[in-house]
Amino acid sequence: MTTRPVADRQASTTMSFKARQREARTALILQAAHDELIAKGYRDVAMDEIAAQVGISKGTLYLHFASKEALVVRLLEQEIAQFLGLIDQIMSQEMTVRARLERILLETYRGIRNGQQFLLALRSIGGNKGDIWDRLEKQLPATELTGRFTRLFAEGKQSGELDATIPTAIMVALFFSLMQMYAEQQLTESQPLLPEAFAAVVNRVLFQGLAAPPPSAR
Amino acid sequence: MTTRPVADRQASTTMSFKARQREARTALILQAAHDELIAKGYRDVAMDEIAAQVGISKGTLYLHFASKEALVVRLLEQEIAQFLGLIDQIMSQEMTVRARLERILLETYRGIRNGQQFLLALRSIGGNKGDIWDRLEKQLPATELTGRFTRLFAEGKQSGELDATIPTAIMVALFFSLMQMYAEQQLTESQPLLPEAFAAVVNRVLFQGLAAPPPSAR
Amino acid sequence: MTTRPVADRQASTTMSFKARQREARTALILQAAHDELIAKGYRDVAMDEIAAQVGISKGTLYLHFASKEALVVRLLEQEIAQFLGLIDQIMSQEMTVRARLERILLETYRGIRNGQQFLLALRSIGGNKGDIWDRLEKQLPATELTGRFTRLFAEGKQSGELDATIPTAIMVALFFSLMQMYAEQQLTESQPLLPEAFAAVVNRVLFQGLAAPPPSAR
Amino acid sequence: MTTRPVADRQASTTMSFKARQREARTALILQAAHDELIAKGYRDVAMDEIAAQVGISKGTLYLHFASKEALVVRLLEQEIAQFLGLIDQIMSQEMTVRARLERILLETYRGIRNGQQFLLALRSIGGNKGDIWDRLEKQLPATELTGRFTRLFAEGKQSGELDATIPTAIMVALFFSLMQMYAEQQLTESQPLLPEAFAAVVNRVLFQGLAAPPPSAR
DNA sequence: AATGAATGAGCTTTCATTCAT
DNA sequence: GATGAATGAAAGCTCATTCAT
Structure with missing residues (x-):
């Protein structure tokens, strides 16, 4: 722990x-x-x-x-709030969109490393336990996590940093996926990588892809 | 259903x-x-x-x-076998590594769309319920899912298709993450995208990144 | 078997x-x-x-x-009948009471050895399973196992063979106890004795006791 | 009760x-x-x-x-311990072997009368339910009930009190049988005898047998 | 405030019995 | 006659929740 x-x-x-x-x-x-x-x-x-x-x-x-469920809901609220605080703080910085996204990914990984695995916790709760999700869903829209990222990616497209041909919604989903990735890594691998190393590679792939750079670029 | x-x-x-x-x-x-x-x-x-x-x-x-556990183990065995069959069939085709990876991603999404969400099922089982994992882990090594992908990515690096500076292990983890992504999308979104559309975008990002192409490439 | x-x-x-x-x-x-x-x-x-x-x-x-219970009742009826047949046959022989009792003990042990452990089976059935005993008890009085032995022991007393100061009821109970004894032996001991050897000793004790004979008798 | x-x-x-x-x-x-x-x-x-x-x-x-089994094991442990305490206390007294055996029988009957029918309880547990016996058998050897009686009977033979031609093992088995006898009597008979009366008769038979004393002894 | 004994609904599993084929 | 799939009534056990102390 x-x-x-x-x-x-x-x-x-x-x-x-x-x-x-x-x-x-x-x-x-x-x-x-x-x-x-x-x-x-x-x-x-x-x-x-x-x-x-x-x-x-x-x-x-x-x-x-008041109940087991209330305990868990509170836990999630807390972790969501914490996470949102982090996101907001980074998003409001004066940096390129790419730099901010990279920063978010890195800090997310650091948080995961420190045990704030709220995203993972979400999964671990198990399918539904219905009421929990019902309760949270009433609050999450208010947090509007998706909305924040949607705006950030849109800004990136506008500024020409990001490929405007890719639907924003997919960008967001993909980014969420990459955020979760490190949590999985921590659970699965016996020798998990450090957040910094992992973030560096993921960021690189995220913006440039896996393809080898063309010879002219070397 | x-x-x-x-x-x-x-x-x-x-x-x-x-x-x-x-x-x-x-x-x-x-x-x-x-x-x-x-x-x-x-x-x-x-x-x-x-x-x-x-x-x-x-x-x-x-x-x-014989038991609830046996039922679930059987279910997973079945889905794992199905998935492996698909993977093997695609991997053995005469195509570029990239083409094969793209194909795998597409077919995985199609499978998910059709309800063969084995990857998701894995998560849904819930934290531990130890014995299930113990039983499966005795069989999964034999399936060596990770090994197959490791070899495929290595081949891509060797052939110059993939960026050799990116660690293979991370490539594999990243690819798994993207495979799961669609399952999440299906559960989360009210109007989920079709496998083809989703795969097209994800594949594009995977190999070229999110960054807008340089002006010279336009 | x-x-x-x-x-x-x-x-x-x-x-x-x-x-x-x-x-x-x-x-x-x-x-x-x-x-x-x-x-x-x-x-x-x-x-x-x-x-x-x-x-x-x-x-x-x-x-x-018709039911599990009916099966067991029939089994017990059968074994009881078998046992009674044996008893009756021996009891009607022209021998001293003691000789007949010794014979009954020996043959009971032989029966137990051969698997006709109905007395033991009775115990093994488990406390009550109520209806079974209810059903059998309606039939057992008819068999009057106790009555037969009571008469035999009474005859022994009358003839002067058996100690008339010992209540017949206790003699009967004691004899039943010794009949069961061998069944226990068979279950408990790893190297159970043969019926003949066991009967010889038990009979000896039954009629002469454990006490060492007085010196004059040696 | x-x-x-x-x-x-x-x-x-x-x-x-x-x-x-x-x-x-x-x-x-x-x-x-x-x-x-x-x-x-x-x-x-x-x-x-x-x-x-x-x-x-x-x-x-x-x-x-913790479980049904644990409950029963505890019950048996308790009754075995109680019984062993009784046995040991009597065995260590300064009396003839015969007197000690008679005393044990009497006290056993008294215990049975008071509901400490552990010997009967043992039988009532039913055929196997393996684990219970497994657990107890690990403890019973330590209690060495059989061993104690074996030594006591051997002592009786040595001192000339008991008939040395009767195998000790059978003496022990027989004695156990007689101890259980009273429990059966209590369950079976509508008007069960008092422990003292019953013990008196059984002890008499045990040491002198059922046979009527010879005329010279009258 | 804190405790932990008590509850009872709910879970997995077994098995005697029935019945369509 | 023979089968074995189907049933449903328990059984042992767990655990969130309550409440007297």
Whole structure:
């Protein structure tokens, strides 16, 4: 398990000691749930296990989250928010579209490396557990992840950086695919590559393809 | 549910009526299990549901498969075999490496479109359920999916078709990622693209990248 | 499995070929059921197993016996009848009571050795399976096993052979206990004794006890 | 159901109220399981029934015992331990071998009368249910019940109390048989005898046999 | 606030019995 | 007569959730 900070929902100065302590425990629970979830998937993680890992009783979990589902939804909300923060910060920088996309890919890989595998977690939850997705889908449109990338790619086309003949929607889908790729690599490979190395190659292929450069370009 | 043929295990002429009927039902079960599995994942599919969907009783399932796990393993074996058959057939054709890769991608997308989403199925099974993977892993090495692609990409590098500076392992991982991509698209998008259209774009990007061609190339 | 004749319910000459063949199969089923029952007990023997051992289908079993319970009841009836026949034959012989008891013990042990462990089978059936015992208890009084022995022991007391101060009921119970003893021995010991050797010792103890004979008797 | 004390695992003063309450319930479960087991045998006792008899839900059973098998093993361990304690205490007394054997028989009968029918319980478990016996057999050798009796009978032979011409192994088997006898009596007879009366007669027969004493002895 | 005992619905699996062929 | 596919009623076990303490 890797160490990673969990964003406080409130600035700690505005809270009493008790409240802060409570938040801290909530964070611990989310952390434990996260790890177990990645490892086993939604159905195979028991509330007991999460409680045990945090060192509290099962009953106490329910003082922090109304249900297993609520716990997971909160976890995903949090990771989505975190991810969006990252994306927005990069997207608003003054750089070429390509540079920003490359940066996003690299930072995504770094996040995955540090355990913020929210994209992977999504898969691990298992097919539906219907209500979870229902709940999240009501919130995700608000986040408009797809919209942000659509605008970025459109900007790239406009500026002449990107091939305007390729549908934007496919570009977005493809980019999402490449973002997930590293998570898979981490799980599958015994000696996973570092984010930087992986991102370098993927970025190169993304913009220039696998084809060997023509002789004149050498 | 999409229509798709299920490979008979025996030529139908060599079997009695009863036997053929039995095989037909086995196929129906596999089909139903497949659909439910994709939709909900291993843990969230109850044997009851599969039985109900086929229109038989729960007990009858166990006349065809010794356990839930056996049912799923059989399903995966079948889909893996199907997929490998496709891959091998294409790989052995007399074409450039690039042409073969493009073909594989196209046919994979077609398969996905027809419901042979084995790659997706793999994910849908859910985190661990250890034994399934243990059983399959004893068989998968024999199939050596990765090995085949590694050799194909190596051949491409040797022939000068592919960029020799890109590590083969990453090429393989990237290609797998793109194969899965379409499955995701099918699940996510309300108006999914046709395999041909999707493959055309992905292949283009894969070999030339997203970057707009240089002015001289216009 | 040991070979042993099964008493035909009808003289074979009075039956058609078909009928005789049917009886033969019934006997085979009883035999198989007997063996399995001894080995595993009532609840752990599946109708499938019995059918498989006879080499017929499960459905066919039900052409011979209305239910699993009926099968077992019949088996027990048969073994009880067999056992009673043996007892009666010995009891009616012109011998001292002691000689007859010794003979019964010996022949019981021989029967156990040959697999007619009905007494043991009784236990193996498992506590109740209620209806079985209910059914048998309606028939056993008619057989009056206890009554026969009670009369025999009483005769022994009268004739001065047996100690009249010992209650007959306890003598009977004790004798039953010793009859079962050999069955236990067969199951427990890795190198079980032969019926003759075992009977010799048990008979000796039964009538003279374990105490060393007084010096004058040596 | 008969009243009988269940050995506390811990002195009650060393436990909190909760813990004691828990132990009490565990004891209740064991008690109920014991009774059902004797009455119906292992396979015919459902966890539901035990739970119902205790007045708790099925799930609660599993808070006390990991499985049905574990419950039964525990029950047997407990009764074996109890029985062995009794045996050892008597065997170490300064008495003739005969007196000690008589005492053991009497106390065994008393135990049976009070419901500690472990020997009977053993039989009632039913044919195999392999694992239970496997587990216990790993522990029983340590208890070495047979060994203890073998030594005691050998001592009796040496001292001249017992007939040295009778094989010790058979003496032991016979003695076990007589120990079980009373349990059977309790189950079978409508008006079972008291342990003392029964033991008196059995002991008499065991050492002097059924034969009427010779005239000179009168 | 925290606990953990208790619950009960739900899951996989088995098997005696039935019945169309 | 014989078959074996089909059934459905349990059984053992798990786990999210509740609640008295």
